[in-house]
Amino acid sequence: MRIAVIxxxxxxxxxxxxxxxxxxxxxxxxxxxxxxxxEALSLGAIDRAAPSLQDAVHGAxxxxxxxxxxxxxxxxxxxxxxxxxxxxxxxVGSTKRAIVAGQADQRFVGGHPLAGxxxxxxxHARVDLFEGSTWYLxxxxxxxxxxxxxxxxxxxxxxARPEAIDPETHDATLAxxxxxxxxxxxxxxxxxxxxxEAGAAPLPASGPSFRDATRxxxxxxxIWTDIYMSxxxxxxxxxxxxxxxxxxxxxxxxxxxxxxITAWNEAAxxxxxxxxxxxVTGQELVELRAxxxxxxxxxxxxxxxxGRAGVxxxxxxxxxxPDMSEGVVALWLPGPDAAGQAQEIIEKLGHPVFRP
Amino acid sequence: MRIAVIxxxxxxxxxxxxxxxxxxxxxxxxxxxxxxxxEALSLGAIDRAAPSLQDAVHGAxxxxxxxxxxxxxxxxxxxxxxxxxxxxxxxVGSTKRAIVAGQADQRFVGGHPLAGxxxxxxxHARVDLFEGSTWYLxxxxxxxxxxxxxxxxxxxxxxARPEAIDPETHDATLAxxxxxxxxxxxxxxxxxxxxxEAGAAPLPASGPSFRDATRxxxxxxxIWTDIYMSxxxxxxxxxxxxxxxxxxxxxxxxxxxxxxITAWNEAAxxxxxxxxxxxVTGQELVELRAxxxxxxxxxxxxxxxxGRAGVxxxxxxxxxxPDMSEGVVALWLPGPDAAGQAQEIIEKLGHPVFRP
Numbered sequence: 105m106r107i108a109v110i111x112x113x114x115x116x117x118x119x120x121x122x123x124x125x126x127x128x129x130x131x132x133x134x135x136x137x138x139x140x141x142x143e144a145l146s147l148g149a150i151d152r153a154a155p156s157l158q159d160a161v162h163g164a165x166x167x168x169x170x171x172x173x174x175x176x177x178x179x180x181x182x183x184x185x186x187x188x189x190x191x192x193x194x195x196v197g198s199t200k201r202a203i204v205a206g207q208a209d210q211r212f213v214g215g216h217p218l219a220g221x222x223x224x225x226x227x228h229a230r231v232d233l234f235e236g237s238t239w240y241l242x243x244x245x246x247x248x249x250x251x252x253x254x255x256x257x258x259x260x261x262x263x264a265r266p267e268a269i270d271p272e273t274h275d276a277t278l279a280x281x282x283x284x285x286x287x288x289x290x291x292x293x294x295x296x297x298x299x300x301e302a303g304a305a306p307l308p309a310s311g312p313s314f315r316d317a318t319r320x321x322x323x324x325x326x327i328w329t330d331i332y333m334s335x336x337x338x339x340x341x342x343x344x345x346x347x348x349x350x351x352x353x354x355x356x357x358x359x360x361x362x363x364x365i366t367a368w369n370e371a372a373x374x375x376x377x378x379x380x381x382x383x384v385t386g387q388e389l390v391e392l393r394a395x396x397x398x399x400x401x402x403x404x405x406x407x408x409x410x411g412r413a414g415v416x417x418x419x420x421x422x423x424x425x426p427d428m429s430e431g432v433v434a435l436w437l438p439g440p441d442a443a444g445q446a447q448e449i450i451e452k453l454g455h456p457v458f459r460p
Numbered sequence: 461m462r463i464a465v466i467x468x469x470x471x472x473x474x475x476x477x478x479x480x481x482x483x484x485x486x487x488x489x490x491x492x493x494x495x496x497x498x499e500a501l502s503l504g505a506i507d508r509a510a511p512s513l514q515d516a517v518h519g520a521x522x523x524x525x526x527x528x529x530x531x532x533x534x535x536x537x538x539x540x541x542x543x544x545x546x547x548x549x550x551x552v553g554s555t556k557r558a559i560v561a562g563q564a565d566q567r568f569v570g571g572h573p574l575a576g577x578x579x580x581x582x583x584h585a586r587v588d589l590f591e592g593s594t595w596y597l598x599x600x601x602x603x604x605x606x607x608x609x610x611x612x613x614x615x616x617x618x619x620a621r622p623e624a625i626d627p628e629t630h631d632a633t634l635a636x637x638x639x640x641x642x643x644x645x646x647x648x649x650x651x652x653x654x655x656x657e658a659g660a661a662p663l664p665a666s667g668p669s670f671r672d673a674t675r676x677x678x679x680x681x682x683i684w685t686d687i688y689m690s691x692x693x694x695x696x697x698x699x700x701x702x703x704x705x706x707x708x709x710x711x712x713x714x715x716x717x718x719x720x721i722t723a724w725n726e727a728a729x730x731x732x733x734x735x736x737x738x739x740v741t742g743q744e745l746v747e748l749r750a751x752x753x754x755x756x757x758x759x760x761x762x763x764x765x766x767g768r769a770g771v772x773x774x775x776x777x778x779x780x781x782p783d784m785s786e787g788v789v790a791l792w793l794p795g796p797d798a799a800g801q802a803q804e805i806i807e808k809l810g811h812p813v814f815r816p
Contacts, residue, residue, distance in 0.1 A: 285673040291705050297731040313676045317641040320669045322729025329722045336713040349647050355701050357692040366685045372646035373678025375653040455512035
C-alpha cells in the first residue's frame with residue numbers, strides 16, 4: 105500500500121511510522137518545511153521525501169493531510185487536485201465543520217485523532233501514538249463508501265479506534281471538553297496577573313487548585329489560534345452557556361443562598377464521579393489519596409511497588425506542601441479491584457491512604 | 461507550655477502533634493465529636509481529652525480554635541469567655557474578614573495555615589503538616605502585641621512561616637487562587653453533564669485539559685459551603701472580573717479577531733511562566749515533558765532514577781493516552797540545574813524529553 109503524508113509533524117510523522125512498521129506500507133511525504141522532511145527521513149519515519157506535494161500524492165491509495173488547521177483548506181485543495189481518482193484523502197484537524205462543509209469531493213473524509221496534543225514535531229513521533237485512542241471520522245453522504253472503508257480499516261491497523269461522528273457534534277464536544285478549558289485557564293492566569301499588576305500582595309505558594317486550573321494556559325498559538333478561529337461559534341456557544349451558569353452561581357453567592365450553593369456543589373461532586381467513570385475506555389476510575397513525605401524516591405517507591413504488583417496507574421497528581429517537604433499523592437486506578445490492591449500496597453509502605 | 465486545641469480534625473490534630481513532639485507542650489483538647497477526641501488521644505496527638513471546652517482552655521497559654529468556618533463564631537466566643545486573661549487565642553479558618561471584624565478581644569489574632577485542605581480527620585494528622593508553609597496571621601490594632609509575639613513564635617516552632625496580612629487582602633487573594641478555581645471546576649462538570657443529559661454524544665476519553673480543569677470539582681460541602689458563604693463578596697468580585705474578561709474574549713472570538721486572540725494567548729503563556737516562577741518558595745520551576753510507554757513501572761523507574769540522583773520533583777502529572785498504553789509525563793523541577801540533570805537521566809532511560 106502506498107500512503108502519502110503531507111505535513112510531517114508529530115501526527116503526520118506518527119502516521120508514517122505506524123504505516124511503515126505495522127503495515128509495511130510505502131510512505132511518501134512532503135512538508136512545506138524541508139528541514140522537517142529531512143528529519144522525518146533520517147528518523148526512518150518515511151520511505152521517501154517527495155520534491156513536491158504533487159509528487160508525494162502521485163499513485164497514493166490514501167493521503168493524510170496533517171497540517172495546521174489554518175493551512176488546511178489550501179493544502180487539501182492541492183492534494184485533491186493531484187491525487188488519483190481512487191485515493192482516499194483525509195485530514196487530522198482539531199475542528200471539523202469548516203473543512204467538511206468546504207469539500208464536496210467524494211474521496212475526502214475528515215478525520216481527527218485524539219492524540220498527541222502535548223507535543224510537537226516529528227522528533228516526538230511514535231509508532232504507537234494512536235494505539236487504542238479514538239480517531240474521529242466525519243464521512244458525509246458524499247463520501248465514497250469504498251474509500252471510507254479503506255480508510256477505516258487502515259486506521260484500525262494503525263492501532264486507533266475509528267469512530268464516525270458528525271462534524272457539528274464533534275466540534276461542540278471538543279469546544280466543551282478541550283477548547284473551553286483552555287480559555288478558562290488563560291482567563292485565570294490573566295486575572296491573577298492583573299491582580300499582581302494592580303498591586304495586590306504576592307500570591308502565596310498557591311494550592312493545587314490554581315495550578316491544575318491553569319496547567320494548559322498559553323498553549324502554542326501556532327496551533328491554538330487556528331482552533332479557536334475555526335471553532336469560534338461552537339466555542340462561543342459553550343462559553344455563553346458557561347457564562348449563564350456562572351451568573352446563576354453568582355446570584356446564589358450574592359444572595360447568600362447556602363442551601364442552593366450546597367446543592368450545586370453536591371451535584372458537581374456527583375457529576376464528576378460519573379464523568380470520571382465514563383472516561384478512559386469506560387473503566388470506572390477509583391481515586392485514592394496517600395499522604396507521603398516528599399523526599400526523592402518516595403513517589404518512585406510507591407509507583408514501583410504498584411508496578412511490581414501489575415497495578416497500572418491511570419493518572420496521578422502530586423500536591424506538594426509549599427516547601428516540598430511532603431505532599432499528597434492522588435492516584436486514579438482502573439476499577440475497584442486495582443484500587444483495593446493499590447491501597448494495601450501503599451499502606452504497607454507506611455503511607456496513610458484515604459478515599460476522597 | 462500549655463496549649464488548648466478546640467476541634468481535632470486534620471489541622472487541630474496536626475497542631476497538637478507538632479506542639480507535643482516539637483515543643484514538649486502539654487496539649488489539652490476538646491471536640492464536639494467525642495469519637496474524634498478519643499481517636500486523637502489514642503493516636504497520641506493530645507495529652508488529655510477535656511470533658512468540656514471550658515475545661516480544655518483552663519490555664520492555657522495559647523488556644524487554637526480549629527473548627528469549620530460556620531461553627532467558628534460561636535465556638536470562638538465560648539473560648540474567649542473561658543480562656544485566661546493572658547491566653548493568646550487564634551483560629552484556622554479559610555476566610556478571615558468576618559471572624560476578625562466580629563472580635564474586639566485583645567487576646568484574639570485570626571490565622572489561616574495554607575496546608576492540609578486535601579485531607580480530613582485526625583487520622584491524617586502529621587507532625588510536619590505545617591513545615592515551611594505560609595501561616596497567615598491577621599493581627600489588628602486591637603491585638604495584644606505580647607500575645608501576638610507568643611503566637612508568632614509558637615507557629616515558627618511548629619515549622620510554619622507566619623506571615624501577617626490584612627483580612628481583606630487575605631480573602632481577596634484566596635478568592636482568586638482557591639475559591640474561584642473551585643467554582644470554575646464545578647461549573648465545567650455541571651455543563652458537561654448538562655450536555656450529556658441533553659443527548660449529546662458520549663464525551664470522548666477526554667484529554668488532560670478537562671480532567672485538570674475539573675479535578676477539584678465537588679470538594680466537601682461541609683467545608684466549602686462555609687467558605688463560599690463567608691467570602692461571597694470577595695468571590696463575587698473575582699467572579700465579576702473574570703466574567704468581564706471572558707466577555708472580552710467572547711467578543712474577540714465572535715469577531716474572529718485572530719490577532720487579538722493570539723496576543724491574549726501569548727500573554728497568558730507569559731503570565732503562567734511568571735506565576736509558576738514566583739510559586740513555591742520563589743524557586744523557578746522548570747517544566748520538562750517525557751513521552752513514555754504507560755506500562756506499570758515506567759513512572760516508577762523514572763522517579764526512582766531521579767530520586768537516586770537526589771533530584772526532587774516539585775510536581776508531576778501523567779497524561780495517559782485513552783487506552784493508558786502510553787503517555788506524557790510532565791515534571792516540574794526546582795531550577796534549571798535540577799531540570800538539566802533530570803533531562804539527562806530521563807533521556808538515558810530512553811524516553812524523549814522536551815521543554816514545552
